[in-house]
Amino acid sequence: MKTISLYVDKKTYLTGLHPFTKLFYVIAAITAPLIAGKLSGFFLMIGISLILLISGGLLRKALPLVVFTFTILLTIFLIQGLFYQNNVTPLLSLGQLVFYREGLLYAARIGLNILNMLFSFALFVLSTDPFIFVEELERAGLPKKAGYIIVSVFQIIPQMAAAKNTITDAQRSRGLETEGRLLTRARAFIPLLSPVVTSALINTRERSAALEIRGFEAKTRKTFLSERSFSRSDRLGFFLMLLLLSVAVLWRNFQ
């Protein structure tokens, strides 16, 4: 089945871990450098995420996720390096433009924080099957209606993207221009979007009838097909991340 998920089923130790362990890693990886409050903390954490990604064979999939933020990071470095409010010490100058130390440091802090978040997230997203994640959330007490919403989004989006391609081809063959000046492109937006949206909305009526006759509003508790439990490596993972967080707290206080 086609989904929008980026999950790669590689059967490594990373995919075998419980989703909550990996979720806790994301939280720990994002908060630890912020607690420690040092630039080197970000480097260390990015390094750990990279090692984990390489060991799980996911690095090649993770890089495209990071590359697309490079233009945004570049604008941040330009704008903050040139115009940051507390700029005092000039660092280097290119013709008329002077880059300041304070602004570049501030930009480095923002940029590293974003990169750190991206890498730790990539680890979670690439190694976790969203369906298993939702199942575990439901087992932990997420309402089943919320679980249905999440799972069905994964099925609806590829359907709608396919419908969008069909409509685009149909409208183009009728002579709709989808390239050219900004105004031309903007004008193409409504004839491309509204048929897909209207038909999708009309389909919800049928979907809700179908759900209702299958007992969607039954009040009984759901049962699960597969059993999954915290393994020893999950417990080890949790222990290591608690260790990491406490090291971060110590690092902040003893310097």
Add this chain to the structure above:
Amino acid sequence: MKKIFYTRFNVAIIALIPTCIGINFLGKLLASALRLPLWLDSIGTCISAFLGGPIIGAICGAASNLIYGFTTGDNISLIYALTSMGIGIAVGIMSRLGFMETFLKMLLTACVAGLAAVVISTPLNVIFWGGTTGNVWGDALFAASQAAGMPVFLGSFLDELVVDVPDKLLTLIIVFIIIKGLPKKLTSLYTADDEIKSLD
């Protein structure tokens, strides 16, 4: 008095939310396919807010950012779940107050939604990005304002304003066209002020 926050969690609403999240995603996809300088990723949020009320709009907005962030690894959009919630609530309240009936009233709704988005996004931009938004036009304005020595908050506010208000105007014009074309047998599933009448 109309019930502004009245929300039903029946099957029809539950089936509507994933569709609207899909519409958000599709708008974003089309905007980048046509290389438009706007986001147009809240069309579904506005439709769900119109049909289901402010609370459904908020759920739909937050869920679409969360799901998008968790599946594509684009964690930047996770934070903006708050903005999407604000847009959903603003459009929901305005449409329950009757500000989606005519084209002119709808334009007012669009301005309210745009302002809600600006007010919520500006602090997030300043905290996470140092003030930039990632949109070319807005960031050029931000750079100019910083060069002129304006405070970061004001610059970021303007940056967000020039992008968000036109974005929400176009979004709500599209929403208006779509909802006026929806069949009555669909919209009647979601009306909040219906009453049961007996024959005798």
